Amino acid sequence: MMRATVLYGPKDVRLEQVPDPKILEPTDAIIRVLVACICGSDLWPYRGYDPVPEEGRPMGHEAVGVVEAVGKEVRTVKPGDVVLMPFAISDGSCEFCHEGLTTACVHVGFFGYSPGVGGAQAEAVRIPLADGTLYRVPVSEDDRELLPHLLTLTDVMGTGHHAAVTARVGPGKIAAVIGDGAVGLCGVLAARRLGAERIILLGHHPDRLELGRAFGATDVVTERGEAAVERVLELTGGFGAHSVLECVGTEEAVETAVQIARPGGAIGRVGVPHHEGIPAGVTFFKNVIVAGGPAPTRAYMPELVPDVLEGRIEPGRVFDLTLPLDRVAEGYRAMDERRAIKVMLEP
Incomplete structure (x- = not known):
């Protein structure tokens, strides 16, 4: 036994x-x-x-x-x-x-x-x-x-990496990571490893955000909902992030992801989904790629x-x-x- x-x-x-x-x-x-x-x-x-x-x-x-x-x-x-x-x-x-x-x-x-x-x-x-x-x-x-x-x-590191890969993180790009849990923090590490120029981490816990900075986050956003969207857009000159790593899986996180993605950008979603769906209109008219899944x-x-x-x-x-x-x-x-x-x- x-x-x-x-x-x-x-x-x-x-x-x-x-x-x-x-x-x-x-x-x-x-x-x-x-x-x-x-x-x-x-x-x-x-x-x-x-x-x-x-x-x-x-x-x-x-x-x-x-x-x-x-x-x-x-x-x-x-x-x-x-x-x-x-x-x-x-x-x-x-x-x-x-x-x-x-x-x-x-x-x-x-x-x-x-x-x-x-x-x-x-x-x-x-x-x-x-x-x-x-x-x-x-x-x-x-x-x-x-x-x-x-x-x-x-x-978690493999999953954070999958989020970064499917969000098409690369040199010169702005990446935004939604979630300061273990997967999100590993997503920051993955985005840095793949050469992102800026990495914006969205989270709410000071100790986790501190580790996120150590892993390579250049900016942190502690606001939620529409305030978080406004802050990310402010940080990106109104355009949004080239690559969004959605590492939570809630409806609010997905809604934030599609709002902060730059037109022509990509979302890598690895948070286990506990929501009804992905907003179709926003992703369609912004030509946003939505990818990801079980890493x-x-x-x-x-x-x-x-x-x-x-x-x-x-x-x-x-x-x-x-x-x-x-x-x-x-x-x-x-x-x-x-x-x-x-x-x-x-x-």
């Missing part, structure tokens, strides 16, 4: 004893979790906005681990390897995986959501389609200082891992609270109450 996090309903998260994961298919692997974390998207079911099965939902979809066992058809990882576990399962061989869109894999699944697939806020996880899903990194489990930075590549973080790892290993980016700074796994409920409360940007868990 092992310990794993299970959510039963609003604010009801528990650490329970569950059966150890086993190899079920020849393409499976088992990893022992070194570090995992709580995601902002985990707060939607925690707050009661998303349904939870009566039997509970295993929680967690981001982990760095050590391979403990592999099925007989696994070729790319072996026991003892340190690996990144992205939030989505992919086979690595279908047409969409070859195109770099692993979250559209014909065999896609999601940790904690797909039937029979556990969550990462646990001591161990079974990894289906291990060859396509896991990414081996040339580090030791004793490289503790690197682990937080590598962990972000399984979701193919597995496809971005070959590009981002070297930057972490060589110290060019330090996205793990978004973890401002680290707790042992047996205090996972405290971690959820801290994020729910905005007392932590992102919580890292150590089994």
Whole structure:
């Protein structure tokens, strides 16, 4: 038996004893979790906005681990390897995986959501389609200082990067990032990495905005709604931003995004949507591109891992609270109450 996090309903998260994961298919692997974390998207079911099965939902979809066992058809990882576990399962061989869109894999699944697939806020996880899903990194489990930075590549840094890529961030452009959570902050880092000339961060929490500045934000906007739109337009000479990274997913955030996008600009939306739709008229008449979706973080790892290993980016700074796994409920409360940007868990 092992310990794993299970959510039963609003604010009801528990650490329970569950059966150890086993190899079920020849393409499976088992990893022992070194570090995992709580995601902002985990707060939607925690707050009661998303349904939870009566039997509970295993929680967690981001982990760095050590391979403990592999099925007989696994070729790319072996026991003892340190690996990144992205939030989505992919086979690595279908047409969409070859195109770099692993979250559209014909065999896609999601940790904690797909039937029979556990969550990462646990001591161990079974990894289906291990060859396509896991990414081996040339580090030791004793490289503790690197682990937080590598962990972000399984979701939040990869997702912030996806927002920047789909928003067409590039040299000489003005980028606006909506949201000062972990994904938004990583979006700032990604926009700087891709060469944005100015980066405007829209948020409301002084400690997060301070980290955003450290990550590369040149301006911060603390106003909300129409006042935020007016402020961004003022900062951009009335034109708006070339690239807008929408990292929240609420109706207000989407409305702000379309209003501050420059004519001919692009919006990269990665906030899990909890809204009715995207204003069609504004985007149409401004010729604004709307792109984004679930980030193919597995496809971005070959590009981002070297930057972490060589110290060019330090996205793990978004973890401002680290707790042992047996205090996972405290971690959820801290994020729910905005007392932590992102919580890292150590089994």
